[in-house]
Amino acid sequence: MPEYKGWKMPAKATAEEMRQIHIEPVPDDQKVEKAIQYLDEMRKKFRSFVLAMESCVKCGLCAENCHTYLGTGDPNNIPTNRAELIRKIYRRYFTLEGRWFGKLVGAEDLNLDIIEQWYSYFYQCNECRRCGHVCPFGIDTCEVTMIGRQILHWLGIVPKLHASVGAAMERTGNHTGLTKPAIVDTLEFLSEEIKDEFGVDVEFPVDKEGADIMYVPSSADFLLNPYTLMGAGMFFTYIGANWTIPSTITEAGNFGLLFDQQHTMRHNFTRLLHAAQKLGVKKIVWGECGHGWRAWKMYFPGMADLPIRWPITHIHDEVAYYIRTNQLKLDPYKIGRPVTLHDPCNYVRACGLAETMRTVIRACVADFREMYPNKENNFCCGGGSAILFDDPEMYQLRIKFSSKKAEQVRATGVGRDGNGILCAPCSICKAQLYPMVEEHELGVEVKGLIDLVGMALVWK
Amino acid sequence: MTYFIAQILPYITVTVFILGVLYRLWRWTASRIVHNITLSPFPQTKTEVLGIYLREILLFRNVFNFDRPLWVGAWPMHIALLNVIGGHVVGFYFLGKQFVYLGASEALSKNLSNLLGTVFGIILLAGLLYLLYRRVALDKVRQVSNPSDYLMLLLLISIVSVGNFMRLVPEYGMHYEPVKEYFTTLILFQPAAIPEGNPFFIIHLLLAQVLIMILPFSKLMHLFGMFGMRWIENRVYKEPAPGLPNVDVAAARARGAGLPSASSSDVA
Ligand code: HEM
Ligand code: SF4
Ligand code: SF4
Ligand code: SF4
Numbered sequence: 001m002p003e004y005k006g007w008k009m010p011a012k013a014t015a016e017e018m019r020q021i022h023i024e025p026v027p028d029d030q031k032v033e034k035a036i037q038y039l040d041e042m043r044k045k046f047r048s049f050v051l052a053m054e055s056c057v058k059c060g061l062c063a064e065n066c067h068t069y070l071g072t073g074d075p076n077n078i079p080t081n082r083a084e085l086i087r088k089i090y091r092r093y094f095t096l097e098g099r100w101f102g103k104l105v106g107a108e109d110l111n112l113d114i115i116e117q118w119y120s121y122f123y124q125c126n127e128c129r130r131c132g133h134v135c136p137f138g139i140d141t142c143e144v145t146m147i148g149r150q151i152l153h154w155l156g157i158v159p160k161l162h163a164s165v166g167a168a169m170e171r172t173g174n175h176t177g178l179t180k181p182a183i184v185d186t187l188e189f190l191s192e193e194i195k196d197e198f199g200v201d202v203e204f205p206v207d208k209e210g211a212d213i214m215y216v217p218s219s220a221d222f223l224l225n226p227y228t229l230m231g232a233g234m235f236f237t238y239i240g241a242n243w244t245i246p247s248t249i250t251e252a253g254n255f256g257l258l259f260d261q262q263h264t265m266r267h268n269f270t271r272l273l274h275a276a277q278k279l280g281v282k283k284i285v286w287g288e289c290g291h292g293w294r295a296w297k298m299y300f301p302g303m304a305d306l307p308i309r310w311p312i313t314h315i316h317d318e319v320a321y322y323i324r325t326n327q328l329k330l331d332p333y334k335i336g337r338p339v340t341l342h343d344p345c346n347y348v349r350a351c352g353l354a355e356t357m358r359t360v361i362r363a364c365v366a367d368f369r370e371m372y373p374n375k376e377n378n379f380c381c382g383g384g385s386a387i388l389f390d391d392p393e394m395y396q397l398r399i400k401f402s403s404k405k406a407e408q409v410r411a412t413g414v415g416r417d418g419n420g421i422l423c424a425p426c427s428i429c430k431a432q433l434y435p436m437v438e439e440h441e442l443g444v445e446v447k448g449l450i451d452l453v454g455m456a457l458v459w460k
Numbered sequence: 461m462t463y464f465i466a467q468i469l470p471y472i473t474v475t476v477f478i479l480g481v482l483y484r485l486w487r488w489t490a491s492r493i494v495h496n497i498t499l500s501p502f503p504q505t506k507t508e509v510l511g512i513y514l515r516e517i518l519l520f521r522n523v524f525n526f527d528r529p530l531w532v533g534a535w536p537m538h539i540a541l542l543n544v545i546g547g548h549v550v551g552f553y554f555l556g557k558q559f560v561y562l563g564a565s566e567a568l569s570k571n572l573s574n575l576l577g578t579v580f581g582i583i584l585l586a587g588l589l590y591l592l593y594r595r596v597a598l599d600k601v602r603q604v605s606n607p608s609d610y611l612m613l614l615l616l617i618s619i620v621s622v623g624n625f626m627r628l629v630p631e632y633g634m635h636y637e638p639v640k641e642y643f644t645t646l647i648l649f650q651p652a653a654i655p656e657g658n659p660f661f662i663i664h665l666l667l668a669q670v671l672i673m674i675l676p677f678s679k680l681m682h683l684f685g686m687f688g689m690r691w692i693e694n695r696v697y698k699e700p701a702p703g704l705p706n707v708d709v710a711a712a713r714a715r716g717a718g719l720p721s722a723s724s725s726d727v728a
Binding site (some may be wrong): 043044045046047048049050051052054055056057058059060061063064065069075078080081084095096097101103104105106129132133134135136137138139140143199200201202212213234237238239240241242261282283285298299301302303311312313317318320321322327328329348349350352354376459460 | 484487488489490491492493494495496497498499500501502516520522523525526527530534594598600601603604605606607608609611677678679681682684685686688689690692693694697699700701702703704705706707708709710711712713715716717718719720
């Protein structure tokens with residue numbers, strides 16, 4: 001279903017696929033009524049949502065601060081208009097002015113077409129929060145997108161991609177459906193790679209009871225971003241840590257954040273608690289994943305249904321700590337290529353990692369060039385919230401969503417000689433940017449940040 | 461009609477305004493802050509949080525940084541608006557003699573009061589006209605506008621225009637004293653008829669009351685919404701301390717951890 005009435009949309013999960021993530025799709029003739037009911041529940045619960053509904057002045061400031069609007073010029077991609085898709089319904093059913101004055105104040109009855117439009121435009125939002133960051137009041141359209149997606153989920157409308165990842169999470173505890181044997185195999189292979197390339201012995205202990213540290217990598221690192229996992233392994237080995245990777249939750253991400261912040265998100269939270277208890281670890285260290293770090297750092301404490309007995313930190317913070325205290329020997333000249341850093345939105349706008357990443361990257365590379373705007377003002381890569389769809393129409397959109405990023409990377413000049421590195425320390429950024437740097441012919445290779453740490457470590 | 465506008469409507473206006481605002485605020489507080497959605501910048505102390513509030517309220521820093529052309533209209537408009545609202549209260553209460561407390565003579569104070577009123581009135585009008593122009597002329601703003609967004613601006617523009625007209629055309633001007641008397645009777649619940657039978661004053665008064673009644677049901681609630689939103693997002697968040705348990709990097713390096721010969725202890 002690539003298009004409906006001119007609205008582009010990703011392929012939807014089938015009813016059977018929805019049942020696998022425990023949702024019975026709502027029949028068409030009940031969708032409107034149910035959607036209003038869910039919307040009512042949401043607005044009574046989430047203040048961030050109510051305020052986004054009720055205090056926007058329609059100043060239009062957010063428009064040119066959202067890369068999806070910049071890339072497509074589609075008015076529905078203006079953040080406040082994206083929110084308006086729900087706001088007009090909200091007004092109609094839940095405000096006096098909307099009930100009395102209708103269209104005059106922009107209130108509208110809900111119908112099936114609007115629900116389809118929600119699906120289209122809430123899955124064209126990267127949940128990057130740049131709109132919230134720039135809005136004079138801090139109105140966070142990401143919150144509206146999240147509520148929209150939650151309602152769609154309950155109606156049984158979720159992209160195939162997200163639904164299948166949700167099912168994989170429940171089955172295996174990671175997004176890519178890796179089983180323990182596959183995990184162990186891959187890690188052995190990575191050990192060999194490290195030996196060949198860096199000449200050091202790195203072991204990846206899996207499910208080691210009595211380890212001090214539990215490292216939770218992004219499952220994408222096993223297949224797509226091996227250097228990130230290798231870098232983490234080298235870091236832990238270098239500092240002589242007693243660490244382990246849990247096979248029951250080998251996932252730094254949490255797609256629940258992106259389409260179902262209730263059941264799906266909580267399910268993986270619980271998995272982590274069980275794993276940490278079983279292995280008896282003392283501290284949990286998180287791998288490179290933007291939305292995942294947001295979910296675990298910000299949402300986990302409020303949603304865990306068991307006491308959290310372990311401090312959880314991000315691997316970047318740990319590496320930065322050992323750099324600041326001069327305990328890591330890094331040679332910034334080992335990587336003799338120009339490097340620029342793409343700040344993953346979730347790190348900088350939702351988790352405050354901007355300076356940490358700079359501490360690390362400056363220690364690892366000699367020719368580091370900032371792109372602008374950067375840090376918390378950075379633009380998203382266009383893949384945020386995993387709208388990494390391959391349907392041809394959606395893929396074209398991904399190219400448009402990343403055009404702002406391409407412009408920024410080009411302006412740094414790192415790719416001029418075709419040997420630049422675009423450091424994008426988030427699994428979704430990487431998945432988006434691998435093809436996008438080709439589409440935009442940027443002359444850069446995409447790498448994580450821990451990749452660079454691994455490459456720059458001086459062992460003797 | 462004049463009787464209704466001047467002696468009955470004000471009580472309705474105030475009631476609608478207060479109940480309306482309370483109703484909206486109650487709706488907001490009835491919902492909760494469910495998740496920690498702290499948003500950049502990441503202040504490390506309460507003072508820094510206060511700084512964020514202040515720079516957004518006083519300077520519109522976000523507007524300045526991310527949409528300069530909007531700031532050029534919005535910020536002067538707000539400053540003028542606040543001064544005009546303040547001026548209405550202070551000017552009428554002190555009959556224009558408020559600056560005497562700052563050391564001015566009575567005549568100077570009255571002149572100053574008039575001058576400031578006129579200047580801010582004109583800035584306010586210019587700002588509003590500019591915002592209206594923007595709303596009509598810029599695609600991105602037109603595309604986000606509902607009819608009510610234009611109507612709201614038109615209403616404000618009419619109120620301010622009538623106000624400025626009374627200031628600038630002496631025949632239709634209002635003196636401080638009779639207006640003060642009128643408001644005093646209103647507050648004492650013994651409303652007197654409006655003085656001087658000035659039709660422009662009646663229109664001004666009517667439209668202003670319409671605005672005040674609409675406020676709780678309109679986007680003008682942004683003046684409270686902004687606090688609500690920032691209260692959720694601009695918070696102090698502290699990380700757990702970094703540093704890993706039972707890690708001794710110096711010992712590990714001395715041992716040669718990771719080096720191929722590490723199993724034998726001859727590296728150290
Ligand atoms: C606290 C910080 C405030 C900020 C950052 C702010 C920001 C804004 C912005 C960006 C607009 C949009 C202009 C447009 O394009 O239409 C606006 C409109 C407006 N604001 Fe504020 N505002 C603030 C407080 C206030 C206060 C305290 C008042 C009233 C006393 C007020 C009254 C208005 C009015 C009357 C409008 C025009 C509405 C319209 O465009 O229809 N604002 N404000
Ligand atoms: S910047 Fe904020 S207030 Fe302005 S239109 Fe966008 S969401 Fe509304
Ligand atoms: S969260 Fe990002 S993509 Fe979504 S509306 Fe806001 S700025 Fe645009
Ligand atoms: S994919 Fe990367 S850049 Fe884009 S929202 Fe996630 S963290 Fe942001």
